[in-house]
Amino acid sequence: DQQVKQNSPSLSVQEGRISILNCDYTNSMFDYFLWYKKYPAEGPTFLISISSIKDKNEDGRFTVFLNKSAKHLSLHIVPSQPGDSAVYFCAASARANDYKLSFGAGTTVTVRA
Amino acid sequence: KAGVTQTPRYLIKTRGQQVTLSCSPISGHRSVSWYQQTPGQGLQFLFEYFSETQRNKGNFPGRFSGRQFSNSRSEMNVSTLELGDSALYLCASSLPQLAGVNEQFFGPGTRLTVL
Numbered sequence: 001d002q003q004v005k006q007n008s009p010s011l012s013v014q015e016g017r018i019s020i021l022n023c024d025y026t027n028s029m030f031d032y033f034l035w036y037k038k039y040p041a042e043g044p045t046f047l048i049s050i051s052s053i054k055d056k057n058e059d060g061r062f063t064v065f066l067n068k069s070a071k072h073l074s075l076h077i078v079p080s081q082p083g084d085s086a087v088y089f090c091a092a093s094a095r096a097n098d099y100k101l102s103f104g105a106g107t108t109v110t111v112r113a
Numbered sequence: 114k115a116g117v118t119q120t121p122r123y124l125i126k127t128r129g130q131q132v133t134l135s136c137s138p139i140s141g142h143r144s145v146s147w148y149q150q151t152p153g154q155g156l157q158f159l160f161e162y163f164s165e166t167q168r169n170k171g172n173f174p175g176r177f178s179g180r181q182f183s184n185s186r187s188e189m190n191v192s193t194l195e196l197g198d199s200a201l202y203l204c205a206s207s208l209p210q211l212a213g214v215n216e217q218f219f220g221p222g223t224r225l226t227v228l
Contacts (some may be wrong), residue, residue, distance in 0.1 A: 002155075009153075034216070043117070043203055043219030044156070089155060098161075100169045101146075101217065105155035 003027045004092050006104035014112050019077040021107050023090030026071065030092040032099065033066060035075050038087045038106070047088070048075070080111045115140065117206050117220035125226045131192040134223045138185050138206030144168075145187040146217060147179060150201040159202075162187055191225075199227045 005024045013019045021035075031052040036044035050057040050064045050073070057064050063076045077084055087106045093099040118137045126132050138145050146169075147159040158171035162181035179189045185206075191198055201224050205217035 004155075006155075036219075041221065043205070043221050045219070046216045049216070091156075098169055100158060100161065100171075101156075102158065103148075103156040105153055 002105070003030075003102045004090055004104040006088075006090050006107050008107050009105070010108045010110070012110045012112060013080050015082060016079045019075075019080045019084065019109055019111070021075040021077075021088050021090070021109070023073045023075075023104055024071060025073075025092050025102075027092070027094065027102070028071070029094040029096050030102075031095055032093045033064070033073050034091045034093070034101070035062075035064060036089040036091060036103075038089065044089055077109075080109075082111050082113060085109055085111045117204060117218055119202075119204050119220035119223050121223060122221065123224045123226075125228060126194050127228050128194055128196060130194050131190065132194060132225060134189045134191075134202055134204075134225075136187045136189070136204030136206075136220060138187070138204075139218055142206035142208055142218070143185050144207045145181055145185065146205045146207070147187070147189050148203045148205065149173075150203055150222070151199075156203065159189065194227045196227050199225060201225075 034049040035047040037047045038044040048062045066073045089106045090104040091101045120135045144163045146161040148156040161169040165181045176192045181187045201222045203222045205219045207217045
């Protein structure tokens with residue numbers, strides 16, 4: 001049972017514009033959310049995270065928004081750059097589960113020049 | 114500091130065989146987790162080892178097993194391989210917990226193909 005869902009398998013955006021990636025979850029016990037980025041032939045790398053006590057976390061061009069009531073989070077990348085072309089995974093964890101990570105299926109972002 | 118290393122990077126096996134994958138975590142990291150990545154399924158959690166003990170387990174059959182050594186290195190074994198086991202197997206290491214954040218550092222993965 002997929003507890004973390006990324007319903008858009010792909011996203012194409014023009015360089016300089018905003019990329020918005022969405023993620024939904026079903027487990028209300030999740031209290032920590034992370035985004036990972038993956039290039040081909042490499043392992044995922046940590047991008048940004050947010051605790052359930054917050055609704056926004058910003059790090060440079062990356063901002064994550066959390067809407068707990070809707071069980072929804074999103075990642076905004078502004079402005080998008082060609083190097084942002086990668087697969088983005090949303091992940092969630094719960095303290096009650098020793099922070100075992102549950103991942104979404106990923107969204108492939110392509111930034112067009 | 115060296116990153117997470119996985120060996121081998123590529124592997125081709127036939128149905129019914131068994132395979133062992135190896136993972137060396139970042140120095141000082143004592144938690145090692147294993148994931149299976151297949152197209153459209155994202156990363157599926159296999160298990161996590163901490164201090165040579167399995168601390169967490171995903172929903173995979175008993176053909177998938179693992180262990181961790183005293184130096185935190187970990188191995189994953191898959192017995193009686195099936196075609197559906199073809200996937201990228203990722204290992205990740207982390208400090209036990211860092212302020213409640215389970216930030217994990219991933220290796221490049223082992224691409225397993227079962228024929």
